[in-house]
Amino acid sequence: MKETTLYRYQLVFAKGEQVKYISHLDLMRLLERALRRADLPLDYSLGFNPRPKISIAAPLAVGVTGTAELMDITLYQLVGPQHLLERLNASLPAGVHVSSVTPAALDAPSLQSLVIAAEYEVVVVTDVTGKEIQRRIDHLLACDTLPRQRKRAAEVRSYDLRPLIWELSIKECQDGKCYLGMCLEASSQGAGRPEEVVSALELPVLPLDVNRSSLIIAGKAIK
Amino acid sequence: MVDNLDSILPQVTKPARYTGNEWNSVAKDWSTVPIRVALAYPDIYEVGMSNLGLQILYQLVNDRQECLAERVYAPWVDMEARMRENHMPLYSLETRHPVRDFGIVGFTLPYELNYTNILNMLDLAGIPLLAAGRSADDPFVIGGGTGAFNPEPVADFFDLIVLGDGEDVILEILDAYRQWQSESGAVGRGQAGRKSFLMKACRIPGIYVPQFYDVRYREDGTIDSIQPNVPEVSLPVMRRFVDLERAPAPVRPVMPYVESIHDRAMVEVQRGCTRGCRFCQAGVIYRPVRERSLSTVLRIVDALIANTGYEELSLVSLSTSDYSQIQPLLDELVTRYHDKGLSISLPSLRIDSFSVGLAEAIQKRKRTGFTFAPEGGSQRMRNIINKCVTEEDILTTAERAFAGGWHRIKLYFMIGLPAETMEDVAGIAALVQAIHATGRRMHRARAEVSASVSTFIPKPHTPFQWAAQDDLESLAEKQSYLRRNLRGNGLKFSWHDPRASELEAVLARGDRRLAAGIRRAWELGAKFDAWDEQLKPDVWQQAFAECGLDPGFYARREREIDEILPWDHLSAGVDKKFLWREYRRGMLAASTPDCRTGPCVQCGLSELSPSCAERRGR
Ligand code: SF4
Numbered sequence: 001m002k003e004t005t006l007y008r009y010q011l012v013f014a015k016g017e018q019v020k021y022i023s024h025l026d027l028m029r030l031l032e033r034a035l036r037r038a039d040l041p042l043d044y045s046l047g048f049n050p051r052p053k054i055s056i057a058a059p060l061a062v063g064v065t066g067t068a069e070l071m072d073i074t075l076y077q078l079v080g081p082q083h084l085l086e087r088l089n090a091s092l093p094a095g096v097h098v099s100s101v102t103p104a105a106l107d108a109p110s111l112q113s114l115v116i117a118a119e120y121e122v123v124v125v126t127d128v129t130g131k132e133i134q135r136r137i138d139h140l141l142a143c144d145t146l147p148r149q150r151k152r153a154a155e156v157r158s159y160d161l162r163p164l165i166w167e168l169s170i171k172e173c174q175d176g177k178c179y180l181g182m183c184l185e186a187s188s189q190g191a192g193r194p195e196e197v198v199s200a201l202e203l204p205v206l207p208l209d210v211n212r213s214s215l216i217i218a219g220k221a222i223k
Numbered sequence: 224m225v226d227n228l229d230s231i232l233p234q235v236t237k238p239a240r241y242t243g244n245e246w247n248s249v250a251k252d253w254s255t256v257p258i259r260v261a262l263a264y265p266d267i268y269e270v271g272m273s274n275l276g277l278q279i280l281y282q283l284v285n286d287r288q289e290c291l292a293e294r295v296y297a298p299w300v301d302m303e304a305r306m307r308e309n310h311m312p313l314y315s316l317e318t319r320h321p322v323r324d325f326g327i328v329g330f331t332l333p334y335e336l337n338y339t340n341i342l343n344m345l346d347l348a349g350i351p352l353l354a355a356g357r358s359a360d361d362p363f364v365i366g367g368g369t370g371a372f373n374p375e376p377v378a379d380f381f382d383l384i385v386l387g388d389g390e391d392v393i394l395e396i397l398d399a400y401r402q403w404q405s406e407s408g409a410v411g412r413g414q415a416g417r418k419s420f421l422m423k424a425c426r427i428p429g430i431y432v433p434q435f436y437d438v439r440y441r442e443d444g445t446i447d448s449i450q451p452n453v454p455e456v457s458l459p460v461m462r463r464f465v466d467l468e469r470a471p472a473p474v475r476p477v478m479p480y481v482e483s484i485h486d487r488a489m490v491e492v493q494r495g496c497t498r499g500c501r502f503c504q505a506g507v508i509y510r511p512v513r514e515r516s517l518s519t520v521l522r523i524v525d526a527l528i529a530n531t532g533y534e535e536l537s538l539v540s541l542s543t544s545d546y547s548q549i550q551p552l553l554d555e556l557v558t559r560y561h562d563k564g565l566s567i568s569l570p571s572l573r574i575d576s577f578s579v580g581l582a583e584a585i586q587k588r589k590r591t592g593f594t595f596a597p598e599g600g601s602q603r604m605r606n607i608i609n610k611c612v613t614e615e616d617i618l619t620t621a622e623r624a625f626a627g628g629w630h631r632i633k634l635y636f637m638i639g640l641p642a643e644t645m646e647d648v649a650g651i652a653a654l655v656q657a658i659h660a661t662g663r664r665m666h667r668a669r670a671e672v673s674a675s676v677s678t679f680i681p682k683p684h685t686p687f688q689w690a691a692q693d694d695l696e697s698l699a700e701k702q703s704y705l706r707r708n709l710r711g712n713g714l715k716f717s718w719h720d721p722r723a724s725e726l727e728a729v730l731a732r733g734d735r736r737l738a739a740g741i742r743r744a745w746e747l748g749a750k751f752d753a754w755d756e757q758l759k760p761d762v763w764q765q766a767f768a769e770c771g772l773d774p775g776f777y778a779r780r781e782r783e784i785d786e787i788l789p790w791d792h793l794s795a796g797v798d799k800k801f802l803w804r805e806y807r808r809g810m811l812a813a814s815t816p817d818c819r820t821g822p823c824v825q826c827g828l829s830e831l832s833p834s835c836a837e838r839r840g841r
Binding site: 018019021022023025026029030032033034035036037038039044051052062063091093094095206207208209 | 229230232233234237238239241242244245246478480481482529530531532533534563564
């Protein structure tokens with residue numbers, strides 16, 4: 001086995017409208033191929049199918065955009081962060097864009113283990129008035145528990161939505177559209193889903209415009 | 224432009240099939256580009272995106288400043304339902320324009336079981352199904368690809384069909400279209416205007432305009448004559464043919480986000496195959512073998528990898544071990560790309576030790592499955608079909624592969640071949656068992672042999688085009704024999720639904736009268752007939768019955784030598800006499816050598832192919 005010094009980088013990137021319907025696995029493949037096109041000194045995993053080492057903090061649901069997503073990559077040569085950012089952006093398809101690159105310690109804990117919550121901006125199309133929605137929000141936040149069921153393939157799982165909601169508020173309400181802001185837990189204890197919150201407010205979930213605006217890592221928001 | 228996708232995409236499976244925007248896709252500004260082509264593939268995205276031909280055309284058209292090409296695939300049934308509910312027309316992926324707004328809609332005709340999808344897509348697009356029913360505002364619907372060599376069952380739905388290699392002819396069609404556009408002005412072209420374009424187009428070699436030919440039938444149902452009804456067209460229409468070395472390669476292929484069937488870089492190292500398997504249509508319609516030089520292939524690969532970042536490269540051809548530069552090519556690829564984690568795949572390998580050696584060279588680490596295709600189980604049958612390998616070749620190759628570390632071997636066979644007896648079928652089981660025994664000796668319980676046994680379908684332009692398809696009972700009996708005899712640990716047997724094979728056989732050698740049946744089947748709900756869970760045999764039965772069509776007439780009837788076949792006016796350049804000679808030789812179990820290594824066997828291609836003419840001249 002070859003002995004090389006490795007370099008880890010943390011990247012903040014956006015997953016925009018054009019690619020919001022691609023799955024997490026599709027996104028991983030996209031990034032992998034973009035990194036290859038950028039011809040960066042990628043460190044490949046060992047094994048049957050050598051894969052560049054990329055890890056993403058928290059998978060984004062299909063149909064949801066993200067403005068400040070996080071990923072980690074490992075290179076076997078030192079590359080200037082600005083150079084890395086430029087090269088990679090030139091190889092990324094419309095809709096995916098890296099906004100910052102920072103060197104990270106090789107032994108830093110994995111991104112997945114650091115994320116505790118996420119902030120969302122949600123646009124609901126509805127005729128329900130802002131006042132009424134506010135009433136529903138107040139009611140919802142006043143509840144101790146919010147038992148809900150989630151269908152996954154054939155399986156139905158019951159869970160409590162309430163503890164997953166950290167914050168929920170109306171940003172604006174006009175012309176049949178209501179802009180909600182929410183901060184939902186996203187940890188190993190559970191992850192709140194924006195459309196579940198919307199549905200708990202008895203508002204229509206289709207069409208729904210959801211953007212994850214930031215990930216919260218141990219008290220600090222990445223934007 | 225279609226813009227309400229957000230209200231329906233969250234409700235469908237794999238929504239990224241319908242959003243475009245992939246790397247290397249090209250979205251041009253419609254206001255500055257007058258010639259707009261929709262490239263349509265009559266199956267879902269993942270299948271269509273794997274088609275190399277479509278990628279070639281996409282790049283060729285988009286490389287022209289005044290032209291644009293955008294893609295469209297068949298929406299899966301869930302998406303189709305949502306589209307119909309929301310009155311959403313079929314749209315292109317690049318700019319989401321309705322397909323109906325394009326000037327030309329080009330369909331790939333990959334194979335017969337996609338026909339109903341073509342009708343479904345035209346209907347979703349709001350384009351009249353029948354070419355005769357289209358008006359000045361409708362696009363020209365053109366077809367090309369393998370299925371173009373007998374497009375008769377769907378001829379009524381197409382304005383024109385392209386025969387053979389598309390690289391040159393597509394540009395000639397665009398030139399003719401542009402000329403017609405400028406002559407006829409932007410508006411008010413009318414029916415006469417439509418026809419004037421077709422009159423221009425039919426003069427281009429390789430272009431077949433179905434409505435310029437009349438077909439007459441005899442009382443017994445066979446064809447009496449196929450005659451042009453305008454003097455300008457040629458009879459027969461001769462296929463187009465390019466020199467692969469000089470043909471442009473798609474080095475900027477559109478890369479799917481959704482994982483597709485062949486999600487990898489593809490380089491065509493050669494086109495055509497002259498091994499002469501008598502069931503094989505590709506072996507006739509792509510004749511002769513045309514290679515790309517080593518340096519050209521490497522140049523293409525370098526560009527492909529730089530432009531895509533793919534982690535896998537496939538060396539595409541009908542028989543990759545026959546590529547004369549295969550060894551130096553692999554050596555060079557390993558040298559250039561070893562450190563970049565690029566894996567190489569070799570589809571369609573010959574059955575010999577040389578091929579195992581090639582596979583060993585590229586699969587240094589992972590050796591899971593090794594695939595090859597004996598096609599026939601007995602020596603007699605392999606002689607009939609001209610698959611010139613001996614039992615010893617097969618066994619040695621398998622042994623060599625097992626010894627090389629592979630523990631799984633996949634074998635392709637066919638049943639229902641002409642003159643087949645139960646002994647030939649038993650030969651398949653015996654061969655698979657023998658290979659499995661070899662595997663067990665080396666890998667014990669880890670050894671696995673799977674036999675994929677498809678049903679033979681007589682195809683146009685092959686020596687077996689005159690042969691009858693086996694009947695359903697006999698096929699069922701053969702499948703059940705194999706099921707019984709290919710049971711046990713480490714053995715796998717898979718087969719095709721004989722009803723799908725029968726339908727394919729009907730459509731493959733069909734004539735224009737089938738159009739009514741296809742249309743009726745589609746009206747009754749047939750689509751995605753190539754998908755086992757979607758195929759509706761009873762719907763087809765009903766449709767054929769209502770239209771007075773007898774499937775047996777098309778599938779299970781042996782034709783006479785002097786019968787006019789529905790595709791006789793379309794030529795692949797290979798002599799019908801040669802095909803008949805091959806059919807007769809097959810029935811005598813006589814083999815015919817490959818003209819690439821042996822002498823020219825006078826297939827008739829020397830008219831079309833300069834390299835063949837040169838050989839003959841010498
Ligand atoms: S003309 Fe002769 S050399 Fe050319 S493909 Fe036919 S058999 Fe082979």
